[in-house]
Amino acid sequence: MFVLIAGGGRTGARLANLLINQNYKVCLVEDRRDLLSHLHQELPTEVIYEGHPVNPSVLEAAGAREAHVIAAVTSEDASNLAICYLAKTLFHVPRTIARVNNPNNAWLFNDKFKVDVALNAADVLAHLIQEEMSLGDMMTLFKIRRGRYAVVEEKVPTGAKAIGVPLKDMDLAEHCVIAAIIRDGVMTLPRGDSTLRENDEIIAVASPEGVKRLADLLAFPVYPVRNGKNPSAA
Numbered sequence: 001m002f003v004l005i006a007g008g009g010r011t012g013a014r015l016a017n018l019l020i021n022q023n024y025k026v027c028l029v030e031d032r033r034d035l036l037s038h039l040h041q042e043l044p045t046e047v048i049y050e051g052h053p054v055n056p057s058v059l060e061a062a063g064a065r066e067a068h069v070i071a072a073v074t075s076e077d078a079s080n081l082a083i084c085y086l087a088k089t090l091f092h093v094p095r096t097i098a099r100v101n102n103p104n105n106a107w108l109f110n111d112k113f114k115v116d117v118a119l120n121a122a123d124v125l126a127h128l129i130q131e132e133m134s135l136g137d138m139m140t141l142f143k144i145r146r147g148r149y150a151v152v153e154e155k156v157p158t159g160a161k162a163i164g165v166p167l168k169d170m171d172l173a174e175h176c177v178i179a180a181i182i183r184d185g186v187m188t189l190p191r192g193d194s195t196l197r198e199n200d201e202i203i204a205v206a207s208p209e210g211v212k213r214l215a216d217l218l219a220f221p222v223y224p225v226r227n228g229k230n231p232s233a234a
Contacts, residue, residue, distance in 0.1 A: 001025065004067040004093075006053035006083045007074035008035045011099060013042055015071060020047065029053040029062050054079050056086055064091040073099040081113045088114035149207055154218050156200040162217040168192035170217060176210030179203050 001024050005012045008030030016028045020043070028043065030036055031052045039048050051058030053074060064070065070087040072080035080098040087093040100106050100120040109118035143150050156163060162170060167178055167190055181190050182201040188194075196202065206214055 001068045002027075002063065002066055003069045003071060004029065004059070004062060004064055006059070006070060006072045006080075007099075008032070008039050008048070009073070009075055011073045012071075013039060015073065016043055016047060020044070027062050027067075029058060031058075054082050054086075056090060059083070059086060059091065064093060067091070067093050069093065069095040069097065071097045071099075075101055077101050077105045077108070081108060081115070084115045085113050144205075149205055150211055151203065151205055152211060152214070153201065153203050154214075156196050156198055156202065156218055158198050160196075160198075160218045162196050163198060164195050165217075166193045166195055170213075172206075172210060172213060176204055176206035176214050179205055 003019055003024050003026050005016055005026065005028040008028050012028055012030070016026050019026045026047050027049055028039065028047055029049045029051055030039060031050060036048070036050060049058070049062040051061070053059065053072070059070075064087060067087075070083065070091075070093045072083035072087075074080055074083070077100065080101075084096040084098050087096050095116050096114055097117045097119065098109055098115045100109055100118050103120060106118065106120050109115045109120075172178070178190050180187050180203045181194065181196065182188075182203075183197065183199075202218075204210075204214060
């Protein structure tokens, strides 16, 4: 697969390195002299094309007509939108990815400007924080199926709703599959009538809805106490 990266800042350089290490064909387009000097130290010279990434002739010379994906990751939202639009309408690139620098401009990154995937760092960070706050001690090991499902791990705390309830009665069907239960250091494959005990560790595959349901079943019965004081008693 050939990926053309428009923009040689930290994001572009890091993306190029990752893709090269995974044996992708990569071309990175950048025209700023201060960045080019660093890029030539970090990346193979043949990967770098010097030119303004919004210039159609530069994109064509860099291989836009052969690219499978164009990632527009410059520091200017207007440039990223223009690059995606050119990629689709002029060069017929199958997939466009654009970096959103200013969250207020996120609404522009849609099909009108030919953006297939918009990467909004502010939204990603907010989502991660919200997820961590809502899921308690549950750990996401990795995502599969383009993020539609997650493989999660959690230890069953004292007083959790799930303790003693058969798996088949947990109302997790179609949303979550508990793949393994680790008890006293021994892993077992659960059945429908299997039950959880305090301090069991579980590994599950779940959709976003399943993750929320499982987090509720495995939640502490009360919120953690700060400084030895119970907030409800104040």
